[in-house]
Amino acid sequence: MVTPEVRFLAAEKIPTLLKRLGERYRVFAPVKVSETTVLFQEYREGVQIVLDRQTTAPAKEIIFPQTERLLSYTYRKDPEDPQKIELQVEEAPQSAPRTIIFGARPCDARGFRVFDSVFTAGPYEDPYYSSRRQQTTIVTIFCTQPQNTCFCTSVGTGPTDTEGSDLVLTPITEGYLAEAITEKGKELLQDEAFVSAQERVEEAQRAKEGIKLESELDLEGIPQRLMELFSTDFWERVSAKCISCGACTYLCPTCYCFNITDEAAGLEGERVRTWDSCMFYQYTLEASGHNPRPTKAERYRNRVGHKFSYHPINYEGMIGCCGCGRCIKSCPVSLDIRQVLREAKAYG
Amino acid sequence: MASIPNPYLPQIGTVVKVIQETSNIKSLQVVLNDQERMNSFRFEPGQVAQLSVFGVGEATFVINSPPTRTEHLQFSVMRAGEVTARIHQLKEGDPIGVRGPLGNWFPYEEMKGKDILFIGGGIGMAPLRTLLLFMLDNRSDYGKITLLYGARTPDDLCYKEELQQWGQRDDMELILTVDREFPGWEKKVGLVPNVLRELAPSPKDKVAITCGPPIMIRFTLQALAELGFGDEQVVTTLERRMKCGVGLCGRCNIGTKYVCADGPVFTLAQLKELPPEL
Numbered sequence: 374m375v376t377p378e379v380r381f382l383a384a385e386k387i388p389t390l391l392k393r394l395g396e397r398y399r400v401f402a403p404v405k406v407s408e409t410t411v412l413f414q415e416y417r418e419g420v421q422i423v424l425d426r427q428t429t430a431p432a433k434e435i436i437f438p439q440t441e442r443l444l445s446y447t448y449r450k451d452p453e454d455p456q457k458i459e460l461q462v463e464e465a466p467q468s469a470p471r472t473i474i475f476g477a478r479p480c481d482a483r484g485f486r487v488f489d490s491v492f493t494a495g496p497y498e499d500p501y502y503s504s505r506r507q508q509t510t511i512v513t514i515f516c517t518q519p520q521n522t523c524f525c526t527s528v529g530t531g532p533t534d535t536e537g538s539d540l541v542l543t544p545i546t547e548g549y550l551a552e553a554i555t556e557k558g559k560e561l562l563q564d565e566a567f568v569s570a571q572e573r574v575e576e577a578q579r580a581k582e583g584i585k586l587e588s589e590l591d592l593e594g595i596p597q598r599l600m601e602l603f604s605t606d607f608w609e610r611v612s613a614k615c616i617s618c619g620a621c622t623y624l625c626p627t628c629y630c631f632n633i634t635d636e637a638a639g640l641e642g643e644r645v646r647t648w649d650s651c652m653f654y655q656y657t658l659e660a661s662g663h664n665p666r667p668t669k670a671e672r673y674r675n676r677v678g679h680k681f682s683y684h685p686i687n688y689e690g691m692i693g694c695c696g697c698g699r700c701i702k703s704c705p706v707s708l709d710i711r712q713v714l715r716e717a718k719a720y721g
Numbered sequence: 722m723a724s725i726p727n728p729y730l731p732q733i734g735t736v737v738k739v740i741q742e743t744s745n746i747k748s749l750q751v752v753l754n755d756q757e758r759m760n761s762f763r764f765e766p767g768q769v770a771q772l773s774v775f776g777v778g779e780a781t782f783v784i785n786s787p788p789t790r791t792e793h794l795q796f797s798v799m800r801a802g803e804v805t806a807r808i809h810q811l812k813e814g815d816p817i818g819v820r821g822p823l824g825n826w827f828p829y830e831e832m833k834g835k836d837i838l839f840i841g842g843g844i845g846m847a848p849l850r851t852l853l854l855f856m857l858d859n860r861s862d863y864g865k866i867t868l869l870y871g872a873r874t875p876d877d878l879c880y881k882e883e884l885q886q887w888g889q890r891d892d893m894e895l896i897l898t899v900d901r902e903f904p905g906w907e908k909k910v911g912l913v914p915n916v917l918r919e920l921a922p923s924p925k926d927k928v929a930i931t932c933g934p935p936i937m938i939r940f941t942l943q944a945l946a947e948l949g950f951g952d953e954q955v956v957t958t959l960e961r962r963m964k965c966g967v968g969l970c971g972r973c974n975i976g977t978k979y980v981c982a983d984g985p986v987f988t989l990a991q992l993k994e995l996p997p998e999l
């Protein structure tokens with residue numbers, strides 16, 4: 374018998390489902406950690422799962438951790454010849470455990486698609502990211518209540534976008550309609566928590582149709598437009614408030630820039646990669662002291678330019694922003710990237 | 722799962738020779754420990770590699786020995802930061818990490834049959850050395866070869882022994898200059914762009930390849946334009962702070978281009994396509 378690709382998942386069954394899945398996978402779900410904060414955490418019995426709002430931080434670090442070891446090394450003195458030093462270098466394992474991200478949003482999935490275009494498409498592939506990505510199943514919830522900072526529909530995704538997800542859930546009465554998008558998604562539907570959907574399919578259809586988020590930004594021609602503005606004072610003006618804190622990049626599902634540093638402990642140590650941010654002065658600072666992006670104007674120009682100009686030019690039109698609005702919500706000086714793009718269109 | 726080649730994993734090599742070029746520049750000759758890998762190490766003139774001193778980190782250097790001479794890989798390192806300071810402490814027999822070859826290379830195919838004008842300043846001689854030796858090893862493919870090389874002082878010129886040899890060859894011309902008069906210095910005195918103006922080479926059937934400190938490049942490009950060199954006839958290399966070296970970490974972009982993966986070699990025509998963020 375072929376497993377149907379559409380099933381019903383009762384809300385009350387979710388804890389037992391996650392517990393069972395936890396026996397075979399690492400399972401991450403949005404967990405309430407304070408009155409105002411919901412974060413993806415590894416599921417444990419008894420935590421409070423929150424599925425009706427966007428998480429405070431995106432799912433990115435589950436596949437692209439904030440810090441990870443790439444290599445380890447050991448220097449050894451040759452006992453026969455103390456002048457001679459031997460070096461051994463080992464790669465960190467690239468075998469990831471099977472993982473489920475339960476309760477992602479279409480913008481989370483889109484974030485990973487942006488990462489995929491850089492990390493897995495070649496010519497050089499990132500083996501650490503790739504292995505984790507391959508081993509991860511993304512279960513996405515459609516957004517029945519987009520927030521006023523959400524603008525996913527403006528950047529080519531949307532609250533019911535299935536791309537990049539393996540299984541999608543439409544919120545309906547007492548639970549969710551579950552639809553498998555990929556084989557990995559189908560595999561999950563085999564769990565007994567998923568039952569026949571029957572007449573609920575129609576309700577889900579209506580629910581999906583009821584989800585409305587009008588595109589609010591006209592990004593037509595914006596890649597070229599931003600290039601035209603490159604040498605103008607536009608960037609100085611729009612970035613005047615920025616305090617270069619980097620919050621926008623750390624909470625961004627599509628920001629992937631990283632640093633590579635060595636951590637030594639005596640004769641051995643590790644080479645690690647950590648998230649970095651183009652909003653920091655040090656990011657492009659050269660050993661000579663020269664800095665091609667000395668002020669926040671150039672740095673802000675790079676952040677917006679990378680997402681809305683360079684990335685779409687390099688990757689067949691794919692905008693490097695998923696419209697999640699986190700940079701808008703988290704910016705201490707209320708810089709709104711939507712407003713900057715609108716002004717860019719009108720400038721000059 | 723099929724294993725993906727790890728772009729972050731350096732090969733382990735051994736420093737076989739250290740040459741003190743100037744007071745703050747050393748050249749290291751390196752062989753990879755794995756003999757087979759050393760034999761099969763293929764690269765093009767102008768490509769770079771990341772050298773690793775584990776515990777401190779990596780930095781990018783052009784492979785300045787040409788692919789036509791395969792007994793070792795040579796890198797010239799100016800002491801400027803933490804990593805380069807550590808590289809300067811390495812001695813013969815010490816291990817070193819090598820990740821490469823990376824990046825693009827000089828368009829030497831398109832230069833065939835043309836006259837070649839190298840214009841170098843200071844440590845900028847390193848990439849030029851690769852291409853010059855490569856061309857000397859394929860001498861009949863190219864027309865007249867001229868090297869104009871300058872530094873602040875006579876001591877700041879790299880590859881002094883080779884400069885002597887090149888000066889004696891009759892199949893190339895060598896012009897050396899230093900910024901001001903020095904006792905015993907009998908060659909030219911003056912900044913590279915000014916000496917270039919004085920030499921006034923004709924742009925006809927010529928390619929100019931220039932590497933050096935940013936300020937020298939800026940004025941050299943000006944001088945070349947004044948002499949009538951077209952943007953397609955001028956080739957240079959860019960430097961940018963790098964980490965991954967393979968277009969993944971996002972660090973080295975100038976607009977849509979990554980200096981590590983799309984560069985470091987650009988024609989002036991290509992440079993002019995990039996947004997001004999040098």
Ligand code: SF4
Pocket residue numbers: 621624625626627628680693694695696697698699700701710
């Ligand atoms: S730039 Fe802002 S809105 Fe776009 S993906 Fe990043 S955090 Fe979300």
Ligand code: SF4
Pocket residue numbers: 614615616617618619620621622652700703704705706707708
């Ligand atoms: S969050 Fe706001 S203040 Fe902080 S770096 Fe981003 S734009 Fe600047």
Ligand code: FES
Pocket residue numbers: 962963964965966967968969970971972973974979980981982
């Ligand atoms: S050095 Fe990482 S992208 Fe160029």
